[in-house]
Amino acid sequence: MRPKDGVTLSSGYRALENANNISYVLIRGGEFTMGSPLSEFDRQSWGSDGIQYQVIVSDFYMGKYAVTVAEFRKFVYASGYHTDADKADYSVIGNRKAKMAEGVNWRYGVSGIMRPQSEENHPVVHVSWNDAVAYCKWLSAKTGKRFYLPTEAEWEYACRAGSRTPFNTGENLTTKQANYDGNYPYNNNPKGICRQNTVAVNSFAPNAWGLYNMHGNVDEWCSDWYSGGYYDECKARGTVTNPAGPEAGSYRVLRGGGWRSGAEYCRSADRICTSPDNQEHYIGFRLAFIP
Numbered sequence: 001m002r003p004k005d006g007v008t009l010s011s012g013y014r015a016l017e018n019a020n021n022i023s024y025v026l027i028r029g030g031e032f033t034m035g036s037p038l039s040e041f042d043r044q045s046w047g048s049d050g051i052q053y054q055v056i057v058s059d060f061y062m063g064k065y066a067v068t069v070a071e072f073r074k075f076v077y078a079s080g081y082h083t084d085a086d087k088a089d090y091s092v093i094g095n096r097k098a099k100m101a102e103g104v105n106w107r108y109g110v111s112g113i114m115r116p117q118s119e120e121n122h123p124v125v126h127v128s129w130n131d132a133v134a135y136c137k138w139l140s141a142k143t144g145k146r147f148y149l150p151t152e153a154e155w156e157y158a159c160r161a162g163s164r165t166p167f168n169t170g171e172n173l174t175t176k177q178a179n180y181d182g183n184y185p186y187n188n189n190p191k192g193i194c195r196q197n198t199v200a201v202n203s204f205a206p207n208a209w210g211l212y213n214m215h216g217n218v219d220e221w222c223s224d225w226y227s228g229g230y231y232d233e234c235k236a237r238g239t240v241t242n243p244a245g246p247e248a249g250s251y252r253v254l255r256g257g258g259w260r261s262g263a264e265y266c267r268s269a270d271r272i273c274t275s276p277d278n279q280e281h282y283i284g285f286r287l288a289f290i291p
Contacts, residue, residue: 024061024289025210027158031056031239034156035231035269040166041187042264049269050231054239057157062150063287065201065212066123066220067135069115072106075135078142084128085279091126092280095181095196095260106131110197110259110281122198123218123284129252129276132221132285139287149223150288152271153243155255159215159268161208166267167215168207173263177204178216184262198259198284215266218284219258225249226273251275258282 035052036043043049075081085091085105093101093112101112106126109115115122129149136147150158160168166186167173175182175192179199182192198217206212224245234240245253251273257266260282264270274283 023064024287025064025158027057027060027062027154027209029056029058029060030157032157032160033164034153036166036267040267040269042267044270049267049271050228051235053231053235055153055157055234055243056239056241057153058242060150060154061289061291062154062158062211064206064210066218066284066286067132068121068201069106069124070120072124072127072135073120075138076106079134079138081131081134081138083126083131083279084277085126085131088279094281098281105279112281119198121200121202123201123213125198125218125281125284126279127283127285128279129221131279135285136287140289145289145291147287147289149221149285151242151244152222152224152253152255154288155220155222156268158209158211159207159256161211163208163268166269168268169215173215173266178213178266179203179259180216180257180261180263180266181259184264186263186267189263195259214256215268216257216261217259218256219254219261219272219282220256221283221285222253222255224253226251226253226271254283258284 032055033052034055036049083106090100090102091104092098104112104126106124107114132149139147165171169177172186172189179195181194183194185191202212207214226249227246230246234243254272
């Protein structure tokens with residue numbers, strides 16, 4: 001395929017077309033500093049990034065790519081599952097002027113148009129946390145492996161891939177490295193491309209551990225409940241092993257930023273949250289599993 005708008009496609013495109021060939025990377029466990037320093041530019045002052053604390057993560061496998069339209073289609077057709085967007089009969093579309101659109105579900109793109117065949121390899125959107133968990137349960141039953149949404153700690157550890165900078169690309173993230181709204185660059189850097197759409201899940205170069213689009217393209221669901229004070233609780237305990245988030249809450253965590261985000265929201269430590277039944281045009285998910 002010929003790259004478009006600065007997007008570089010990897011050689012794994014044909015392999016990914018085979019829906020049975022789901023690629024994962026073994027992430028070797030270790031200790032890292034989670035969160036962002038107070039000095040990090042555009043750090044969310046209202047506390048969403050959280051203070052830094054030490055975390056130990058055990059070995060796990062992480063999906064190289066976000067779950068695609070084609071993969072989610074197999075799940076729906078095999079299980080007869082109805083997503084939260086199906087039940088509500090609407091989702092959110094648009095860019096900066098987002099709006100409700102009737103009849104939109106996982107089959108549709110960010111602008112409310114039915115996905116063409118050329119976008120089967122894009123990340124599925126308009127999927128809630130509940131939908132993502134249902135997909136995990138279906139795939140676990142089918143394969144005998146325990147698939148799940150990664151914890152925040154696993155997600156950030158895998159995203160950073162050993163880096164301690166705002167992005168795994170260093171001190172800056174350009175639209176030649178990730179799919180975000182280039183009208184809102186990081187730290188007064190030059191503006192870039194605003195594609196106003198998702199791109200194929202194997203676009204751009206992977207991070208140092210072989211994971212694609214951990215920054216940008218779609219915000220990704222994590223398993224954790226959200227709490228603004230959770231990091232403080234963890235820091236008070238010292239080094240924490242495999243933190244899994246609060247025991248309860250009203251909102252689930254999203255990580256990574258997306259196609260409509262400014263660069264600051266794509267930082268490795270940035271975290272947002274929304275209701276687990278919320279489904280929108282910028283939300284997708286990536287799987288983790290333990291054999």
